[in-house]
Amino acid sequence: QKEVEQDPGPLSVPEGAIVSLNCTYSNSAFQYFMWYRQYSRKGPELLMYTYSSGNKEDGRFTAQVDKSSKYISLFIRDSQPSDSATYLCAMSGNTGRRALTFGSGTRLQVQP
Amino acid sequence: DAGVIQSPRHEVTEMGQEVTLRCKPISGHDYLFWYRQTMMRGLELLIYFNNNVPIDDSGMPEDRFSAKMPNASFSTLKIQPSEPRDSAVYFCASSPRQGAGETQYFGPGTRLLVL
Numbered sequence: 001q002k003e004v005e006q007d008p009g010p011l012s013v014p015e016g017a018i019v020s021l022n023c024t025y026s027n028s029a030f031q032y033f034m035w036y037r038q039y040s041r042k043g044p045e046l047l048m049y050t051y052s053s054g055n056k057e058d059g060r061f062t063a064q065v066d067k068s069s070k071y072i073s074l075f076i077r078d079s080q081p082s083d084s085a086t087y088l089c090a091m092s093g094n095t096g097r098r099a100l101t102f103g104s105g106t107r108l109q110v111q112p
Numbered sequence: 113d114a115g116v117i118q119s120p121r122h123e124v125t126e127m128g129q130e131v132t133l134r135c136k137p138i139s140g141h142d143y144l145f146w147y148r149q150t151m152m153r154g155l156e157l158l159i160y161f162n163n164n165v166p167i168d169d170s171g172m173p174e175d176r177f178s179a180k181m182p183n184a185s186f187s188t189l190k191i192q193p194s195e196p197r198d199s200a201v202y203f204c205a206s207s208p209r210q211g212a213g214e215t216q217y218f219g220p221g222t223r224l225l226v227l
Binding site for chain 1: 116145154155156157162167168203205207214215216217218219220221
C-alpha cells in the first residue's frame with residue numbers, strides 16, 4: 001500500500017463548477033500538506049500548503065486537512081479552463097527530513 | 113530569476129548507453145532534489161542534497177544510477193548503462209533553507225527515452 005493515495009481521474013467538470021480533489025495517507029508523522037499543480041509537459045509548482053490540521057484559503061482555492069481521518073482536500077471554486085492540469089498532493093513530516101512524499105496526481109479538465 | 117534549469121530537455125538513447133542529466137538550482141537554495149516521474153509510479157524522489165552533500169539516496173533504484181553535486185550551482189544524474197525501463201521524465205528541484213521543504217521549485221524536466 002502506498003503512503004499517499006490519490007484518485008488519478010481524469011475528472012472533467014464544466015466551467016464554473018466547484019471541484020473537490022482528495023488524498024488519503026497512512027503515515028501519522030506527516031505534518032506538512034501541500035498541493036502542487038502540474039501543467040502538461042511542465043514541472044510541478046506549489047499551489048498551497050498547510051501545517052497540521054485546519055483550513056487555508058487563497059482566492060478560489062481552499063485546502064483542508066483532517067489529520068484524525070488522514071484525509072486532505074483541495075477545493076476549487078468557480079473553476080476555469082486555465083485550472084485544467086494535474087494536481088498532486090504532497091506531504092512531509094516534522095523530522096528535519098526535507099523529502100516530500102507525493103500522491104500520483106489527479107488530472108482535472110475544466111470544459112469551457 | 114531564471115528558475116531551475118535542466119538540460120537536456122529531451123534525450124533519446126539506446127539501451128546500454130550512458131546518460132547524463134544536468135541541473136542548475138536557483139541561486140541561494142541549499143537543497144537540491146532529483147525526482148523521476150512515470151505514469152505507473154508517479155513522482156518519486158531519487159536523491160536529495162543539502163549544501164552539496166547527499167542526504168538521502170534511498171530512492172536511487174540501483175547502482176546504475178549515480179548523482180553528484182560538485183558545487184552549489186550544478187548537479188548531475190547519471191545512468192550507466194541505461195535500460196528501457198529508465199524511460200521517464202526526470203525533474204530537478206531546489207528549495208531554500210527556510211521552512212520545512214514544502215516549497216520546492218521544479219525545473220521543466222528532462223524527458224528520457226531509452227530504446
